[in-house]
Amino acid sequence: MMMGLRSSSRSSVTCGARPSCWAMPTISSRPPGPAWRQGSRSTRMLPARLVTPIPGSEHLETRNRSEAKLSDHNMRIELRELGSHVGDEVVIEGWVQTVRAHAKVAFVVVRDGTGLVQAVMGRQDVDPATWEAATTVTQESTLVVTGTVRKEPRAPGGYEIGVSRFTVLAPGGEFPIQPKEHGVDFLLDHRHLWLRSTQQRAILRVRAEVEQAIHDYFYERGFVRIDTPILTGAIGESAGTLFETDYFGERAFLAQTGQLYVEAAAAAFRKVYCFGPTFRAEKSKTRRHLTEFWMLEPEVAFADSNDNMRLQEDLLTYLVQRALERCGEELTVLERDTTLLERVRPPFPRVSYTEAVARLQAAGSSIQWGEDLGAEDETKLAAYELPVFIYNYPREAKAFYMKENPDDPRTVLCNDLLAPEGYGEIIGGSQREDDLDKLLARIREEHLPEAAYNWYLDLRRYGTFPHSGFGLGLERTVAWITGRHHVRELIPFPRMLHRLTP
RNA sequence: UGGGGUGUAGCUCAAUGGCAGAGCGCCUGGCUGUUAACCAGGAAGUUGCAGGUUCGAGUCCUGCCGCCCCAGCCA
Structure with missing residues (x-):
């Protein structure tokens, strides 16, 4: 979600699993298959x-x-x-x-x-x-x-x-993508042609199915889809992680979340969600990051943090089942072992942050209470067959809008959801701070520009209400479901550091 | 931004400091049922860039550039 507001060898692409016909050019290094x-x-x-x-x-x-x-x-x-x-x-x-x-x-x-x-x-x-x-x-x-x-x-x-x-x-000309392995860079340079290959088609069909499943899930449950703006005004320090653009002479930014807007809409419709592209200017170069990716953000009035986690596990179960039911051939093409996916059912394991730190320390980690979990820590914690919730992090490690935990004010009512098999965080969610004074105090504590958040604070001035929501990364989720290594294959035309075309 | 890799034919990769090669793709020919067909032949190179060491550099050294992986940031 919008934590950003707080402060804000080459390898061969296995486009397919095996070095094989161009129909599935793959990033090299995979065993041949059918x-x-x-x-x-x-x-x-x-x-x-x-x-x-x-x-x-x-x-x-x-x-x-x-x-x-x-x-x-x-x-x-x-x-x-x-x-x-x-x-x-x-x-x-x-x-x-x-x-x-x-x-x-x-x-x-x-x-x-x-x-x-x-x-x-x-x-x-x-x-x-x-x-x-x-x-x-x-x-x-x-x-x-x-x-x-x-x-x-x-x-x-x-x-x-x-x-x-x-x-x-x-005529087909001398088609660049051949019946063989290719390097990642070459394939991404030819993404417009790579899309035709068997595995890439399978991947994008699963993505499309999951997107449709998202809309079906929420439609069937009475949620109202809210399309949030992509162009947003200045919101202060976090600008380092935002793409800046000119808006008739004013500074504007590409949205990195729709959360604030769905919070407003939740007071109008009770259950809402937005689902669209989101933009992060962080210079991340990992298999889990894109500069433009698609995020689903539900927001529910009168839902607390536990309701929020129940919604997350129920949704994710639905998405996985839809993929299994309707994309069997695609998952076969992708050689996805579906045994673990078939076991995805609520409830997912829940581990508090404090407990997680204790476990990590017992396992020899040098992590101290208060520090955010690293990728290695997350992988250790996600050693379940099911996705696992890590909940109630220290407030210093999380965004200003998360609600203080009444049972332990050092922490906030929030959760991450870690996918198994090393896929890591696919959801971040929280109950929102609905107390005007506490929220204002947090904004001041983070030195955020109060004026920019005035309309957001109005939501606490006029009929404030308990509410919770979360952000689900589409590409990460589909990477897990399809078993792909890198999120760049889960979006038709990936936008990454130094890659803007095709 | 750190740490680790890597850069040779259109593509994927070989080549003790000693004549720059193979496979795929492309072109030519052969072959009744192929399965990434197969067989024979052909075209195809400023070895990322700039210096240096050496009789001789794709190979060793220095700098730069690109890309990949991991970390941080997060979805």
Whole structure:
């Protein structure tokens, strides 16, 4: 959340797990596996067939349409529906994944974004121009292929298309990303092309599913989505961690949290959340940091810190279950061991900060009460199968807006949630200080600009109320669910230190 | 900002201080069902930049630059 306000070798990217076909260029150093075989999403969650007769299509160029004089039975389909078209002559559009051309038979594996299919032709079964086109086409060339669908156990995905027409809409050129490992830097420089690879597609599908699950979860529970501003005014010392921009001659900053705004909205709607991009100018260079990332921030009126933790574990359980239920193929492609994910159920273990320090000291750590937990400490504490809550930190280690713990004023009512398997902090939350005088005292103690927080203090002047909320880092959460090492792969176009393009 | 690595063909990497190479990709040819196909051949290099040591530097030394990992900061 917004703690910031307080004061404010190279390696090869395994884009995939194994050095393998470009379809899953991976950061090197992983054992080979069969992930590339899992190209097709098959028929899982296939809704009604999305069949569109070619004659109605607007985007195919005339020449292609005229070349494909289709009978009434010819249909343009998406590859995910392939299984329901066995025996049909269909038209597919997509990109070349691999080509295997022999003297008298050729195989072209086509990806259309919804699935994968092998197009096959015998030399004597097609005209010379078609044969020439299919045997000289290169990776990522754009195709329109007409042919008959049949079951074929030898084909990837179990089906293939016997080609009758094969049209190259555009050449693939010398596609930079090859069927092999690449370095991280190279892949990130080509992120716009890397997205097409099997593992990257799987990763981003899981991300999209989790995002949808977030909205579904809160919608079904009566939360109101509040979109908070991205451009914000000056708020003082914390500027070092904020991206500054010019706002008609005024200083403005890109938001690093929506929390203050959802606190205001909580008094209007009781249960609210915001979910959007957030910006941190910290010069962090670790696998857990991005300068632009997506954060979910629920805020609930009349919820105390315990209610807050219950919401967190219930939400996270829901998100993990959704990913397991609907992204099984993606997790398989990613070679994610899902045994631990399947056990994610409330309640999660709860360890107080004070207890955590005692445990760490007993284990030989030199940490002293009052110090914030380091990454190594967190990893030790997260040695559970479930995510673990660490709650009630010393107030000096946390943000000004966190509510003083009535049972131990040295601490505040807050929690971090540490994911297992070394993924670390994915949530930070707290009960908010709802007492005007105490909040004001904290703002002064931190030497924050009081005037900038005047409207925030109004929330305590006019019908103040107990409330709690938290911030969940989307990329960190999805990194854990998908088992990826670095958050940069969990966002389509990562923004990091010294990386602003593509 | 510290600490540790690393930089050689388009890409991934080799090369005791002694002729700069392989695989992939690309081009040419061969091969009825491939599975990252395979076989044969071809094109492809200012070894990150600037100095230095040496008969000789990709290799050793100094400085600079880029990137990666870890830490701090946090989601």
